[in-house]
Amino acid sequence: MNYAKRYKTSLLSRGLSFSELQSQIREYDQLPPEGYKADIKTMNLFNIRYILEKEARRIYSFYNEDTRKSLFPMTIALHNLGIIDRTAFDSLGEVSAITNRAIHGEPINEKQYTWAYDVGFN
Incomplete structure (x- = not known):
């Protein structure tokens, strides 16, 4: 299982609501901060x-x-x-x-x- 899928599965296993899960996934999917360029x-x-x-x-x-x-x-x-x-x-x-x-x-x-x-x- 790739890292992103494991991360999402981990969030689901914590009992997060769907909207909380979407918020966490959005944060995960963001581009790196400017300082990482x-x-x-x-x-x-x-x-x-x-x-x-x-x-x-x-x-x-x-x-x-x-x-x-x-x-x-x-x-x-x-x-x-x-x-x-x-x-x-x-x-x-x-x-x-x-x-x-x-x-x-x-x-x-x-x-x-x-x-x-x-x-x-x-």
């Missing part, structure tokens, strides 16, 4: 991560049919195949770590953002 820096980091994953997957697909890997295992394989050098491998790993933190809501300082942005878009 990603800022431009987080969106930029997401775009960098997205582009890196798409490009790594495109290149990796020439060497392996199974492209259901995340960025890090693909970069390891591409490095082992000699497609990317150690500097690119290390940079991709660091950009990946920074973008992961940002995408998952963890704080990123200005130095990390600037470095990932410069590496990711250059």
